[in-house]
Amino acid sequence: MDWGNFTQQLVNGLSLGAIYALIALGYTMVYGVLRFINFAHGDVFMIGAFTGLYAHSWLKPVFAFLPDYVSGVVTLLAAMAACALLGVVIEKLAYKPLRERSRLTALITAIGVSLFLSYSAQLLFGAAPRGFPELIKNHTHSLPGGASVTTEQIVVLVVTLLLLLALRYIVMNTRMGLAMRALSNNPTAASLMGVNTDAVISFTFALGSALAGAAGIFFALLYQAIDPFMGILPGVKAFVAAVLGGIGNIPGAALGGVLIGMVETFVVGYSNRIGIPSGYRDAVAFVILILILLFKPSGLLGKSDREKV
Amino acid sequence: MKNFIVAAVLLAGPAITGCKRVPSGEASSKEIVIGEFASLTGGTASFGQSSHKGVQMAVDEVNASGGVLGKPVRLVVEDNQSKAGEAATVVRRMISRDQIVALIGEVASSRSLEAAPIAQQNKVPMISPASTNPKVTEVGDYIFRVCFIDPFQGAVLAKFMLERGWKNVAILTDVKQDYAVGLTEFFESYLTKNGGTIVSDQSYSSGDKDFKAQLTSIRASNPQAILVSGYYNEAGLIASQARELGLTVPLLGGDGWDSPSLVQVAGNTMEGNYFSNHFSAEDTSPAVQNFLRKFQEKYKEEPDAMAALGYDATMLLFDAMKRAGSTESDGLRAAIASSKNFPGVTGSITLDEKRNASKPAVILTVKDGKFRYVETVTP
Numbered sequence: 001m002d003w004g005n006f007t008q009q010l011v012n013g014l015s016l017g018a019i020y021a022l023i024a025l026g027y028t029m030v031y032g033v034l035r036f037i038n039f040a041h042g043d044v045f046m047i048g049a050f051t052g053l054y055a056h057s058w059l060k061p062v063f064a065f066l067p068d069y070v071s072g073v074v075t076l077l078a079a080m081a082a083c084a085l086l087g088v089v090i091e092k093l094a095y096k097p098l099r100e101r102s103r104l105t106a107l108i109t110a111i112g113v114s115l116f117l118s119y120s121a122q123l124l125f126g127a128a129p130r131g132f133p134e135l136i137k138n139h140t141h142s143l144p145g146g147a148s149v150t151t152e153q154i155v156v157l158v159v160t161l162l163l164l165l166a167l168r169y170i171v172m173n174t175r176m177g178l179a180m181r182a183l184s185n186n187p188t189a190a191s192l193m194g195v196n197t198d199a200v201i202s203f204t205f206a207l208g209s210a211l212a213g214a215a216g217i218f219f220a221l222l223y224q225a226i227d228p229f230m231g232i233l234p235g236v237k238a239f240v241a242a243v244l245g246g247i248g249n250i251p252g253a254a255l256g257g258v259l260i261g262m263v264e265t266f267v268v269g270y271s272n273r274i275g276i277p278s279g280y281r282d283a284v285a286f287v288i289l290i291l292i293l294l295f296k297p298s299g300l301l302g303k304s305d306r307e308k309v
Numbered sequence: 310m311k312n313f314i315v316a317a318v319l320l321a322g323p324a325i326t327g328c329k330r331v332p333s334g335e336a337s338s339k340e341i342v343i344g345e346f347a348s349l350t351g352g353t354a355s356f357g358q359s360s361h362k363g364v365q366m367a368v369d370e371v372n373a374s375g376g377v378l379g380k381p382v383r384l385v386v387e388d389n390q391s392k393a394g395e396a397a398t399v400v401r402r403m404i405s406r407d408q409i410v411a412l413i414g415e416v417a418s419s420r421s422l423e424a425a426p427i428a429q430q431n432k433v434p435m436i437s438p439a440s441t442n443p444k445v446t447e448v449g450d451y452i453f454r455v456c457f458i459d460p461f462q463g464a465v466l467a468k469f470m471l472e473r474g475w476k477n478v479a480i481l482t483d484v485k486q487d488y489a490v491g492l493t494e495f496f497e498s499y500l501t502k503n504g505g506t507i508v509s510d511q512s513y514s515s516g517d518k519d520f521k522a523q524l525t526s527i528r529a530s531n532p533q534a535i536l537v538s539g540y541y542n543e544a545g546l547i548a549s550q551a552r553e554l555g556l557t558v559p560l561l562g563g564d565g566w567d568s569p570s571l572v573q574v575a576g577n578t579m580e581g582n583y584f585s586n587h588f589s590a591e592d593t594s595p596a597v598q599n600f601l602r603k604f605q606e607k608y609k610e611e612p613d614a615m616a617a618l619g620y621d622a623t624m625l626l627f628d629a630m631k632r633a634g635s636t637e638s639d640g641l642r643a644a645i646a647s648s649k650n651f652p653g654v655t656g657s658i659t660l661d662e663k664r665n666a667s668k669p670a671v672i673l674t675v676k677d678g679k680f681r682y683v684e685t686v687t688p
Contacts, residue, residue: 005529008554012521127350127390129542131574140553150553223518225546225574227352230518268522271511278523279484279512 004146017261022215023238026208042235043117048216087209246302344409351391363619418442463495483539
């Protein structure tokens with residue numbers, strides 16, 4: 001066993017998993033309050049990456065006078081804000097009018113919104129993949145045993161952790177978080193108790209979409225290229241991550257995301273040793289989905305009802 | 310009534326093998342209609358854009374000098390969006406709706422393979438400018454190409470590595486593309502027969518963005534060089550992620566790397582890598598320099614190999630039409646098949662009995678963001 005190699009794959013898997021985790025949170029929160037899967041979520045992630053690209057190039061003259069990390073933070077915040085707004089608008093225009101209909105109607109609408117977003121992006125931004133600027137000076141740092149980690153990977157992991165802690169604070173320690181939990185527990189009772197359902201749902205969409213926007217920036221930072229259809233596969237994999245962790249459960253979504261990223265990386269990295277060709281990378285998540293639905297449909301952490309959002 | 314027949318053929322076309330096409334309508338007696346399908350948008354947009362510029366230039370040139378057989382040529386272009394499935398749809402449409410007499414396309418072998426059976430069935434001669442997978446022309450006697458094929462290209466790359474003493478080689482293949490899978494296969498067989506070893510064999514799929522897991526595994530096998538068998542988008546990402554992981558050995562690729570986008574994403578991480586190609590803009594032969602000058606005048610940019618091949622494919626088609634004296638399908642097919650020593654931009658083109666061109670390949674390297682000529686390898 002080559003430990004340097006193993007550590008390297010761990011780093012690779014962890015940074016990919018962090019991105020899946022951020023996207024998976026949006027699926028799980030929306031499911032928590034509305035009981036439906038927002039399949040347009042992966043495209044919000046894509047819009048986040050493009051917002052970052054344009055925000056960075058528009059603000060370039062301003063950034064020239066500022067240190068690197070400021071431009072990075074501004075780009076990240078711009079993408080998160082734009083996605084939060086987009087999430088709220090999508091909910092108001094596409095899902096709210098259908099709230100009293102069957103959940104299948106909303107689900108099919110979500111697929112429609114997803115296609116609308118990716119093809120609109122293709123019209124606006126062109127179909128060819130675009131390079132993403134280096135937001136922070138990237139260095140490679142050596143780890144013991146021959147593995148290495150880049151500055152970008154460290155930043156992605158640290159900021160993801162901070163975002164998760166902030167989310168936990170919002171959900172557990174604020175009035176809005178309490179309202180979200182109440183709504184998720186029993187929508188009718190919550191509205192009878194004076195919870196403004198519409199505001200809470202909008203807030204949930206804004207929160208989830210902002211995290212997807214951040215994930216878009218991180219993905220673009222780590223893998224350098226973005227295109228209008230980049231959101232489809234990560235979106236579906238993050239959905240699997242949310243199911244794996246127990247849909248509706250916030251820590252579960254984060255855990256599921258990291259697990260999917262890890263498993264995917266290890267299957268590809270050790271493909272020769274375990275006898276699965278690395279071309280099966282995208283199938284890994286779906287095999288996991290099938291297994292989880294067969295053996296533990298509630299997901300890994302799905303039973304803890306109290307934390308449901 | 311004609312519309313009815315067209316509609317009937319459209320519906321029944323795939324079901325009836327070898328069905329005759331609707332006789333040419335009145336429109337085609339006044340002009341010659343040829344079709345081109347290309348990836349004008351999508352993942353390999355650069356291929357389609359370039360080859361289309363070459364084709365368009367050839368058509369404009371021939372029309373400026375009075376057309377072919379006294380008739381002007383009309384080019385019908387369809388975009389397949391770099392997508393599987395789309396090529397078949399647009400080619401069917403061009404054959405039934407526009408009644409094209411010949412078809413130019415595609416660069417990517419997977420999409421040429423999709424369209425070839427349709428062209429063959431409808432007896433429309435098809436010339437691929439740059440599909441190098443041998444299976445393309447094996448579809449039937451109406452399918453031709455003006456470029457070399459991958460058994461040759463794979464051997465060229467393997468020979469180039471062995472000559473430099475790079476015996477331990479890792480491979481990273483795009484398993485979604487027939488071109489990449491074929492190239493890897495021929496490369497591997499030449500390399501291992503001549504004393505080289507494959508130390509790591511990894512794969513990915515077109516559209517992937519994360520290659521770090523594969524590259525980490527490759528790094529552990531200590532290769533002296535890495536073959537990246539696939540197209541330019543992924544090759545650029547692979548180069549930059551390889552450097553991030555501290556892999557400094559040279560990366561090599563085939564003609565699928567030929568695009569200005571290769572260095573746009575990868576930046577300076579592409580420096581010092583090599584790829585095989587059909588033509589070099591640094592070639593001083595009058596044919597190439599003449600083409601370069603005309604292309605730059607028309608499009609204000611430098612042509613790549615796909616543009617040159619698109620131009621050659623179209624010019625070869627016109628030459629065959631002139632020799633056949635008509636655009637009738639059997640005669641045109643025979644005329645294309647007997648093309649001999651046709652003076653193309655990418656070299657002299659003679660089609661063999663398998664309808665392939667046997668031509669030299671060039672090796673290019675990336676230096677200061679530009680593609681520089683290294684050497685020519687003859688078959």
